[in-house]
Amino acid sequence: MPGELFCATRTALPVAVVGLGAAATTWGEFAAGTRGWPLAIDLAVVVAGCCLVPVLLRRPAATTLVITALALVSPAGTPAASVGVLHTARTRPFPVAVGVAAVSVAAHLLRWLWRPLGGLSFWWWLALLVVAHAALLGWGALAEARRALIASLRERAERAEAEQGRRVAEARAAERTRIAREMHDVLAHRLSLLATYAGALEYRPGMPAERVSEAAGVIRLTVHQALNELRDVIALLREDPESEGTDRPIPALADLPELVAESRSAGTVVDVRDGLADPAALPGTTGRTAYRVLQEALTNARKHAPGQRVTIALDGTPGTQLVITVSNPLTDRAMSSVPGTGTGLVGLTERVRLAGGRLDHEATAREFRLHARLPWPA
Secondary structure (H helix, E strand, C coil), rough: HHHHHHHHHHHHHHHHHHHHHHHHHHHHHHHCCCCCCHHHHHHHHHHHHHHHHHHHHHHHHHHHHHHHHHHCCCCCHHHHHHHHHHHHHCCCCCHHHHHHHHHHHHHHHHHHCCCCCCCCCHHHHHHHHHHHHHHHHHHHHHHHHHHHHHHHHHHHHHHHHHHHHHHHHHHHHHHHHHHHHHHHHHHHHHHHHHHHHHHHHHCCCCHHHHHHHHHHHHHHHHHHHHHHHCCCCCHCCCCCCCCCCCCCCCCCCCHHHHHHHHHHHHHCCCEEEEEECCHCCCCCCHHHHHHHHHHHHHHHHHHHHHCCCEEEEEEEECCCCEEEEEECCCCCCCCCCCCCHHHHHHHHHHHHCCCCCCEEEECCCCEEEEEEEEECCC
């Protein structure tokens, strides 16, 4: 309904303008003494011009040429021809509009030969026609340029809004990925320790009371540590972990002895071949990424190869690379009490890539090997 009303208004206004202009021109001719067939022709042109305006809005160039033919025989066709030239300049390429305007000027000049204006010479009539049609062409071209500019600005605004929406969606997805990675790195290690101690209590019901109490204490301590680390992760995600003024400890490669001690207390034999002179000299990002690599490797070993020896080899110097190699024998026993989803290594690979390094892992017939290289600036 609103669209139909807009279309009706859009058509009625030009018809009214043309009708009033043609009627005023015809009244002027009548007042100047025009009678008989010339007056009848003027009245017919008024009606024909008003009827052609709706067609003019759809096909401006061709319809304007038809109306120009009416202006050739009657001054009453001039208002409709002027509207046609203006609309053609607004909706058609400029060369087409210039051609239509030239035909209109020629038609009006030819009309002067048999219906001249009293008190106006041919040259003044020619100058008036050229100036008037040039003004119509300029007005129409300016209106079209303004419309195109507004459309371009609207398109840019819509594109910018869509781009902003896309960036917001990407930022949200990146934040969700970051949260998932941090949760996995922190909680998977603690939960695997819990599963190991809980599995020992389940499969060895005849353990001495002292050992049961010791295992329960370790479970309680591990749960407490997991809760603390969960709070640390949440706080870490709310601000930049490298920002100044934070007193929260951030895991780094220098914390490897504690990580190895936890795994050994859970029954995993861990051999460390440390070829690093000063692990504390590693940059914050590199040290933290290296810690997460080793944490994930030990967690996977406990989950998928319980009871097997894990070998960790560290090498590198400032100005080269930090090289981490973790390997453990494979086992056919399905003793894992914590099911794996396979996403840990995927997230770890992405973490190492973001730190500027590379992570590879492979499973041979006898062992599983994880190999990581991280940049170590001088």
